[in-house]
Amino acid sequence: MNRAGRRRDRRGRKAGQAARRRELISRSVHSAEQCLRDRDYGTAYAHFLLVLSLAPELKEDFKETFQYALFKWAEELYALNRSEDMFNCYEQALELFPSDDVICNSMGEQLFRLGFRDEAAGYFYKAVKLNPNSADAKENFYRVANWLVERWHFVMLNDVKRNLMFKKAIENAVHAGCKTVLDIGTGTGILSMFAKSAGAPYVYACELSKTMFDLACEVVAANHMEGKIRLLHMKSHDLRVPKHIPEKVSLVVTETVDAGLFGEGIVETLIHAWKNLLLEPKPKDGSCDRYGRVIPAGAVVYGMVVECPEIRRHHRVFVSEVAGVNIEGAVQFSSPVHCCHKSSEVNEPYATEKMSRVSGGYKSLSQPFLALTVDFNSLEDLESIAAGKSCRISVLAQEQGQLDCFITWFVLHLDEEHNLSTGPSEETCWEQAVFPIQNLPADGYTVNRGDTVVLDVHCPDCYLRLDLVTVIRAGDGDMSSDGTSLENEADLCDALAGLHTTHQKDSEQELCILEPSEIAMLNNVIYHENFKTAISKVLSSLDPGQNGSFRNESPAASPEDPLYILDVTEGFSILPLIAAQLGRVKSYSSVEEKQHYVALERLLERNCVSKDSLEFWLNQLDANDDVLQRPKSDKLWSIIILDVIEPCGLIRQEVMEKCAIARCLLQSGGKIFPQCVVIHGLLVESNTLLQESAVQGTEPTLGFTIAPSINQFKVPVHVFLNLSTLPCVPLSDPVELLRLDLMNPYSNHCSLATEVKVKICKSGLVTAIPFWYHLHLVEDIHLDTSSAMSHWKQAAFVLEEPLRVEEGKEILLGVHFQNSNVTMTLKEPS
Numbered sequence: 075m076n077r078a079g080r081r082r083d084r085r086g087r088k089a090g091q092a093a094r095r096r097e098l099i100s101r102s103v104h105s106a107e108q109c110l111r112d113r114d115y116g117t118a119y120a121h122f123l124l125v126l127s128l129a130p131e132l133k134e135d136f137k138e139t140f141q142y143a144l145f146k147w148a149e150e151l152y153a154l155n156r157s158e159d160m161f162n163c164y165e166q167a168l169e170l171f172p173s174d175d176v177i178c179n180s181m182g183e184q185l186f187r188l189g190f191r192d193e194a195a196g197y198f199y200k201a202v203k204l205n206p207n208s209a210d211a212k213e214n215f216y217r218v219a220n221w222l223v224e225r226w227h228f229v230m231l232n233d234v235k236r237n238l239m240f241k242k243a244i245e246n247a248v249h250a251g252c253k254t255v256l257d258i259g260t261g262t263g264i265l266s267m268f269a270k271s272a273g274a275p276y277v278y279a280c281e282l283s284k285t286m287f288d289l290a291c292e293v294v295a296a297n298h299m300e301g302k303i304r305l306l307h308m309k310s311h312d313l314r315v316p317k318h319i320p321e322k323v324s325l326v327v328t329e330t331v332d333a334g335l336f337g338e339g340i341v342e343t344l345i346h347a348w349k350n351l352l353l354e355p356k357p358k359d360g361s362c363d364r365y366g367r368v369i370p371a372g373a374v375v376y377g378m379v380v381e382c383p384e385i386r387r388h389h390r391v392f393v394s395e396v397a398g399v400n401i402e403g404a405v406q407f408s409s410p411v412h413c414c415h416k417s418s419e420v421n422e423p424y425a426t427e428k429m430s431r432v433s434g435g436y437k438s439l440s441q442p443f444l445a446l447t448v449d450f451n452s453l454e455d456l457e458s459i460a461a462g463k464s465c466r467i468s469v470l471a472q473e474q475g476q477l478d479c480f481i482t483w484f485v486l487h488l489d490e491e492h493n494l495s496t497g498p499s500e501e502t503c504w505e506q507a508v509f510p511i512q513n514l515p516a517d518g519y520t521v522n523r524g525d526t527v528v529l530d531v532h533c534p535d536c537y538l539r540l541d542l543v544t545v546i547r548a549g550d551g552d553m554s555s556d557g558t559s560l561e562n563e564a565d566l567c568d569a570l571a572g573l574h575t576t577h578q579k580d581s582e583q584e585l586c587i588l589e590p591s592e593i594a595m596l597n598n599v600i601y602h603e604n605f606k607t608a609i610s611k612v613l614s615s616l617d618p619g620q621n622g623s624f625r626n627e628s629p630a631a632s633p634e635d636p637l638y639i640l641d642v643t644e645g646f647s648i649l650p651l652i653a654a655q656l657g658r659v660k661s662y663s664s665v666e667e668k669q670h671y672v673a674l675e676r677l678l679e680r681n682c683v684s685k686d687s688l689e690f691w692l693n694q695l696d697a698n699d700d701v702l703q704r705p706k707s708d709k710l711w712s713i714i715i716l717d718v719i720e721p722c723g724l725i726r727q728e729v730m731e732k733c734a735i736a737r738c739l740l741q742s743g744g745k746i747f748p749q750c751v752v753i754h755g756l757l758v759e760s761n762t763l764l765q766e767s768a769v770q771g772t773e774p775t776l777g778f779t780i781a782p783s784i785n786q787f788k789v790p791v792h793v794f795l796n797l798s799t800l801p802c803v804p805l806s807d808p809v810e811l812l813r814l815d816l817m818n819p820y821s822n823h824c825s826l827a828t829e830v831k832v833k834i835c836k837s838g839l840v841t842a843i844p845f846w847y848h849l850h851l852v853e854d855i856h857l858d859t860s861s862a863m864s865h866w867k868q869a870a871f872v873l874e875e876p877l878r879v880e881e882g883k884e885i886l887l888g889v890h891f892q893n894s895n896v897t898m899t900l901k902e903p904s
């Protein structure tokens with residue numbers, strides 16, 4: 075065959091191939107569509123995958139059908155517990171459509187519901203970046219943005235004093251000769267940029283969070299320093315010289331400290347750095363010109379004995395009777411925040427609180443005492459802390475009060491000249507560490523002037539801990555006239571050394587560890603009494619003795635039949651017990667944890683309530699059953715208690731979605747509690763909320779451009795607010811914003827919008843709209859989520875654009891409610 079012939083032949087073969095390809099594609103499309111009609115989504119998905127890899131030009135045409143097949147198939151795989159296969163499908167789909175926000179968002183949703191929150195957050199973020207107008211992706215992103223970039227980053231970056239101190243200390247070190255700098259836990263890169271601007275020729279930075287690392291790269295580039303700072307996405311412990319950084323450094327800067335100083339692992343981090351990453355420390359005789367040092371150079375931790383009702387009610391169950399239920403004795407309720415019992419897996423070492431903003435305030439019962447000092451430039455010092463050495467301290471009570479907690483704060487000594495304090499009365503962005511005191515006998519919490527509080531300070535597992543040892547009553551020892559103890563401290567400590575007054579729990583008692591919000595709920599007597607009254611009212615309206623007509627629809631019912639009550643509160647709740655005590659009731663608890671279940675059983679016994687009147691609902695259901703079902707195949711519920719508000723102050727979306735089902739499961743005259751949720755709010759000017767929501771321009775960050783990058787992670791709704799202590803100026807009275815009627819089958823809770831006229835009572839700049847809820851149980855009984863004893867915190871919508879308003883004028887507040895998310899807008903009435 076000549077050359078031309080061979081070419082013709084090749085062309086012919088190619089034409090044949092193309093024809094066969096077209097044939098295959100069209101057959102696959104046909105099969106895929108047939109499978110879709112047959113609802114065989116797995117096969118449909120496989121066919122589409124083949125089609126689109128063979129014919130990428132068809133991607134746009136088939137995008138939506140392909141997505142449909144993917145989502146349907148993913149649902150099936152999820153239901154079959156084949157999540158691995160499901161994620162593989164998503165990954166294949168994203169290879170085909172790498173910039174498709176819908177697939178990206180859906181992948182995030184699947185990850186989220188399987189508990190992979192960080193990964194989910196990454197996909198939601200990507201989806202929003204791909205399509206900033208996607209409402210679904212934005213809503214999902216807002217729910218998780220806090221996991222990606224914690225809110226304190228905004229607060230810290232807005233803290234000019236802190237930024238200036240670090241800047242000056244770093245400048246001093248660089249000017250004194252530190253040429254190689256390593257920034258451990260760089261966050262947005264600000265400390266590295268300080269070092270570079272101060273003239274350090276070699277700056278390295280590491281950051282373990284992927285999101286923060288990406289952000290740091292963006293920030294460094296925005297400040298024209300790319301290539302001048304070497305950024306590493308690594309934990310400092312994994313850094314090797316010369317693999318990652320070419321030589322040991324002369325300066326480590328780090329702010330890997332939390333409210334309890336050591337909680338971000340600074341002790342281990344610096345032990346590793348001194349052994350591997352830093353030049354030798356400066357010798358005593360100063361004979362060496364190349365040595366390593368750390369900013370901050372050290373820290374001093376201070377403590378104080380504090381009375382604080384707000385901390386008490388979140389960490390200690392102090393009521394003995396709740397709406398007729400005796401909760402004393404049978405169960406020992408404890409907070410998960412470190413206390414003396416042994417179940418250490420549930421222990422958190424401390425809580426954190428900005429004491430200046432605690433609702434109801436606090437009272438210092440002692441002077442500040444020195445709890446611990448640490449020299450970050452001494453490997454020996456760091457190692458002795460890591461070894462968990464303990465120190466016993468005696469503190470004199472200067473005021474009479476309740477021994478609710480110890481608090482600690484610290485002064486960071488950046489260098490000889492620059493200090494930062496995180497103290498409770500300081501103008502600072504920092505919170506304090508709180509060590510609640512619990513499990514003392516009921517009369518053991520009162521301290522009097524002159525009493526001595528003895529505590530141990532130590533760092534087992536490198537978390538700071540303060541443990542109460544004992545209280546020496548003033549009467550027990552010799553007191554001088556001014557109330558100070560005459561004994562010297564060393565003698566006292568010796569005398570106490572052998573004394574162990576850990577408060578063993580009564581072996582009769584069952585231990586039940588509750589979240590702080592669950593403890594606050596249990597302490598809220600009014601909450602439970604309101605429920606009790608409301609339940610009684612509904613029950614008596616259903617009682618055939620009082621209203622003979624109510625059960626006409628269910629002929630099988632007789633006066634002996636119990637009334638059924640279901641409580642689907644998240645976590646621990648004694649409402650079913652309160653209901654069971656009302657008689658002729660069968661109540662169902664939906665507690666999931668064994669300890670909750672055991673605690674309820676013990677309380678049932680203690681209160682002599684018949685065992686038959688309380689059941690555990692989840693025991694009656696199969697693993698895959700929906701929680702909302704009839705109590706029995708021929709019975710309906712009289713009351714269903716839904717937990718519609720999260721402790722953080724947001725509406726629980728999944729619960730709102732269940733209302734329609736719940737209504738269908740009610741007998742005639744039965745009720746959902748709450749029957750109605752009313753959102754209340756007011757307009758405020760609050761600089762604090764602005765500071766916590768976004769970096770305010772380049773000024774706080776000393777001229778560096780950080781705001782545009784990190785502000786991509788800002789969210790419109792703030793949660794966990796203490797409205798009563800939020801620094802703000804109210805510009806209007808509280809108003810009713812929106813009413814959600816859970817009993818009305820015709821109202822649509824998925825999407826609602828209203829406009830409310832608001833009278834301005836003070837001129838100012840509206841920056842935010844805090845909101846809370848009234849939960850209506852029966853006509854005249856409601857719960858207020860902003861009340862002083864509430865276990866709920868409040869939320870606030872922060873406006874994108876603050877609006878100036880004039881006293882006496884009216885303003886229109888638009889409230890949009892979609893999938894349980896609230897959006898608000900302000901405008902002048904036309």
Ligand code: 44T
Pocket residue numbers: 226227229230258259260261280281282283286308309310311329330331332333338339343503504505
């Ligand atoms: N919270 C303060 C903690 N890192 C401050 O990934 C103060 C909290 C706070 N990277 C309210 C107010 C405030 N190697 O991005 C983080 C973290 C990273 C590391 C590499 C390591 N060995 C580590 C250790 C941590 O460092 C960054 C800062 S850590 C904590 C900062 C306003 N609530």
